[in-house]
Each structure stands twice: as structure tokens, then as C-alpha cells.
Amino acid sequence: MAFFRSHILVSVDPECIKRGALDVIDALQNELVEQGLIDEVQVLETSRIGDPNLWGPDMMVYPEGVHYSCLTVDDVPFLVEEHFLKGRVVEKFRAVEKAIIDEELSAPKGKEVRVVLRNCGKIDPTNIEDYIAEDGYLALAKALNEMTPEDVIKTVKASGLRGRGGAGFLVGQKWELARMNAGDVKFAICNADEGDPGAFMNRRVLESDPHSVIEGMIIAAYAIGSTQGYIYCRAEYPLAVKALNIGIQQARDLGLLGKNIMGTDFSFDLEVRMGAGAFVCGEETALMSSIEGRRGEPRPRPPFPAQKGLFGKPSNINNVESYANVPQIIIKGPEWYSSMGTENSKGTKTFALAGDLNHTGLIEVPFGITLREIIYDVGGGIKGGKGFKAIQTGGPMGGCIPAEYLDLPIDYKTLASVGSIMGSGGMIVMDEDTCMVDIARFFMDFIQDESCGKCVPCRVGTRRMLEILTRICEGKGQPDDIPTLELLCKEIMADSLCGLGQGAPNPVITALKYFRSEFEAHIFEKRCPAKVCKALITYEIQEGPCTGCTVCSRNCPVSAITGERRQTHHIDPDTCIRCGICMQVCNFNAIEIH
């Protein structure tokens, strides 16, 4: 067989042929003969390379992997001389690939370490072979062939991996409990009901790398002795459900799911279950009720799922991210994993950055990184160069952390020490224009809405808290509102049935602790320091900058603005509904909030 040092693959899809691909091939052959290179460089035809409607004719040159496009016959002599004789890439012919901007997941920043997100955006999630090429299912093969279930549990325990769903229970220990509880049937469940506002790490992993979760679940099933698994995914994530279903089918086709996996005695199959829009279903006992076809209401623990879970059988339930870590731990060993992170929180954690940041999106960092590093180094700082006010971690049951703790190295323990939680990993950054009373009210509104209503402290207590917070925002706060709120917080935390109620007061507790003066300003001075609460602010037009252009008065939905053309306008505070439209439309920044 002839050996060529270089290959030129020319796309001959219909569009490229229309644009002269065949003539270019002829010209290439002729020129290679001319230059005496025909025995060194081979010209081949291939199918579509780029987008033929944009480029064409297209060609790829290997081994360099250079993509040339928009070539004509006249360009060929120069190209052959430069590239194939002199060995220089001809930049001007190179295809200018439209940069694919991934707003959600950009290239890793300096302080990131990607374990769970390693394949996201890199592999085709609908093709199992892409995953296998990245060492996919290697961990499963190792576990099934070289390790006993006990070995697997020991390894996961030694890695120090803690449940990424929020509570941070040791994954290996959970598996051990599920293994120890005897049962004819056991279930492995994946909690993909990522409902925390501001959290979308799990969605991205499921959409971009579903097999990492599927493989992690098969390994878990092997460890605990389960034959059937469920992935409970929220219905708001249709793409994730689709990617999972494709992934499961492909794994079945290759014998990685189903009977006698990889030719061993071990059998396991998986099914995707969709939620129907209920936040509380992210709570493990509520989730299991929902899979059983009931209202997603939590039930008291014990018995824990490991004892009596789905359909009354011993069950192991972990979060998407927990499972996605497992294959890597099996391949690279527990020491590798536990070398990252802090004393009590090992490994890496994905976070979803949202709010007033320059770079919002997904990140993955080792535990022990500080909030400052996350916000300013990874997140690019606060939008518009404004000041930082607070960061809310852990979703609606987390707390708001003020600037004084920016240098806190974060892990499960330190976040708890400042009154917040790790939660699933949402981080909402708030700038100096945020009113913390409004934010506290907002989170309580959410909790109140999502409370399932089963237990009184959560159902009634959060309602009362919301009423008080709303009243404060409306300027009708009463002197004893703060002590009443604190009392309610204490009671709801102590007496609620599940994590939702127990965590519900956190945003209010931390806001009261770190931003108490704002509450006091609202209640006693009837003033909103951040100028957010509508009842406590007035819009005023400044005489100097106002040109009397009438834009504001024409846009005011309630005709509260009066004034002659070219004269300073005036807003009637009694008619004004504080919608802020005048401020948005004013071209001269003449409107101020007081």
C-alpha cells in the first residue's frame, strides 16, 4: 500500500459540487503532479465538512487537521506550493469557524477543576461511543470484573464523596446502609428534580453527559444489590429527559443495561420518571411518593429510604452530581478524589452562578475556594462595576452571606457556620442595589407557594412570615415585627416535617442577622435604603437634566406626569404607581428615586 505523508479530503456534497469542488479536485491533482508531490499527498473525496451554505468548497488537510474553505481553482497553485511544498498553513484560506458561544458553560477559568463537567460540551451526548472514547464505562467494567460490591462501597467511602443534593451525607455510607438492609427487591434512584431557583448544574450534566450519571447508577446498583432504577427528572427539563432516554436505550443495546451486564450475573435496568412541577418533590420521600403516582408529599423519617423506600423496599437515592462523580472515583482511585477539597468536604463541586455577575453560568471548583475567588476570579466580578452586597447560596432554603465573609473558604461546614447551606449549588449574587427585605420576602413567597401543605408549621407559618414581610415592604411594618419573625423562624425550623420547612426560614434569619438595619429602616423610618420597595420610594424629575422632551409623560401608563414642552416636567406622587417606565425611557437620566 502506498504511503502518503498528507491527505486532502475535499467535501463533495451537492452544494460544494455546485460551487466547483470537482474542478478544485482536478486542479489539486494537476498541481501536485506539477510540483512532484503526487506520490506524497493524496486527494480524497469526503462528505460534508462545514456548513456548505456558508462556505464551500471545503477541504480538510490531515495530519494537521487544517480546514480550508471558499477555495477556487485559481487558489490551488498557491495553496499547494505554500502548504505542501513549504509546509506553511495558508491562514487566509482557513475557514473562519463561527465561534460557538456557550453562554452557560465557558472554557474553564484558572481556578476551576472539572470532574463532573469534564465531558460537557466536549462529547456528543446522543452518541454513547463518544462517552466510551472518554473512558466511559471503564469504571463499570472494573467494578463488575475486579471488585466486589463491598470493594466498591469501600472505595466510594474512602473518597469522602458527600451527597451533592444538599444534605451532604457520605455517599458510601448511604450505599452501605442500603446494602445491609435485606430485601428481595431494592431500588437505585437518581434525584434529578433540580428545582432550586438558580441551580442548573444537573440539567447541564444530564443534557451534555447523560452516560456519566447512568454509569454511576449502574455501579451503585451493583454495590447495593439493586435490579431496578429510576431517574426522577423534573418536567421542566425536556431536553434532559430526551438525552437520558436516548442514553438508556444505547446502553441497553450494548449490554450495559438489562440482563447480565457485560456478561456477568449482574442485571439492572433503568427508567426515567418525569415530575409534573412540584418543588417539594426534590425531597427524597416526596420524590418516592411521586414515583408511586401520589401527591408528592414528604413523610417522616425514620424509616429512611435505605430501610423502607420506594414501594416500601430498601432504596438508595442520590443526586445527579453524586452519581456522576462515581465512575471517575472508581477509575482514578479514592486517594485522587480525596486529594481535592478540604478536611471535611472532598473533591469538587459544581455551582451555578446567577444574578448581578459579569460571567454567569456553570463552574466547577474544588472545595475550599473562597467566595471572593468565585465571584471575582471565576465570575468576573459584579456587573457594571457595582459593589457586592450579598450572595445567596444553597437555593431558597439557603442563607444570604454578606461581604464580611467573602474570604470564607467554602465547604459544607463553613457555609453552615455562617447560617447558609451548600444545597445543590445555586449561587445568586446580589449587588448594592438589592433590597434585602424584598429578597427575604421574595424567597418566602417562593417557599409559601411550594409548601406542600401537609404540616402546619410550614403551611401556616410561612404564610404568616410572608404576610409580615410583605407588610414591611409596603411601609406598614409594625414595631414588633422583627421579634415576631424571629420567633416564627425558630418554630418553623424546629417543627417542620421535611427539609423544605426546616430550611425555609434561613433566608430571613440571615437577612435579619446581617442586614438588620435595612429591616429597621423599613419599619421605623418608612424608608427603603436600596430604593426598591415601591411604597417607600418616590420618583422625581430633576430640573437641570430635564429637557422637557415629553417622552416620560407620553409613556406614563397612568398619566401622572405633567409639564409643558421644553419645561421641566413633574410627577404627581399620588397618581404615580412606581412602575419605573419613565426612568427607563428618559434619555437624559433626569429621573431619580428618593
Next chain:
Amino acid sequence: MTFNAENSQAVLNAVQGAVNRHGATREELIPILNDINREIGYLPKEALSQVSKLLQVPQSQLFSVATFYHMLNTKPRGKNVIQFCESAPCHVVGGREVWNRLQEELNLSDGETTPDGMWSLVTVSCLGLCGVGPVIMVNDDIYGNVTPQQVSEILNRYKEVG
């Protein structure tokens, strides 16, 4: 929507189709209701009573499940359903202004449907698109980085021509 022989047949067909797809067991209840809801737009009484017969589950329990989940509706919804993400990340980046504009534009409050049955306006919990907030969803189309100024232009795309 008023019921006549024709569309109550459509409801029965939707129920039968969903039950055939998933199997007539209690644990398939939510997938079944989801399918019917998607096909009819909501869960009419007739549908629930038919599901109750096929699954041998009391209607009271069905109603309890149907009213528990946000995505299952027991009342008819408009032709175009606008879902506004009311979560904190969208809130802090200007979601409130978008929400106000939506309400003004359609003259609807949360959960309401226009008298002509064209529009329903609802809030939805986090859609997980927090990187591009504020986010609204019209039917199956998602819009990110929405400003109040864009609202009427987005709605216009769904208004029927002529």
C-alpha cells in the same frame, strides 16, 4: 370550552391512548395525566372520571394528585400559554419589570386567561436557564434576557395574522 359529543369523544380517546401507552396501574398515574394534559390542554372532569374507571382509583385521589402538581391543570387554558419564570435569579436581574409589562400588555394577572381564550399568563418555577434571565416561555418557545421593551414584540409573534 363547552362539551359536545365530538370533543368528549376526543377526551375519551386521549385517555385511552395515554392508558394504553403507560399501562393501567397506579404508579403510571402521573405520566398518564401528563399526557392527557398535554393533548387536551387541561384535565376535564370527563377525563378524570374515565381515568378513575380504568385505573380503579377513586376520583377524589385523582383530583388530589391533579391539583397538587403545577403542570396539571383542572381548568382550561388559553391557546397561547405564557410562562414567566418567577425565580430569584430572574428577579434580581429585572424580572419584576418584565412581569409588570406582561400583566399590563395582556391585562391579566397570574393564572388568568383572556376571555377570548387566546392567552393565559402563569408564573412558573425555575426553568433552569438562570444564566440568561429574565426568562419567559411562550408555549414551547423560550426567550432569555428579556427586557420590558421586548414584551409586545414577542407577543406579536403569536397573534394570529388577519
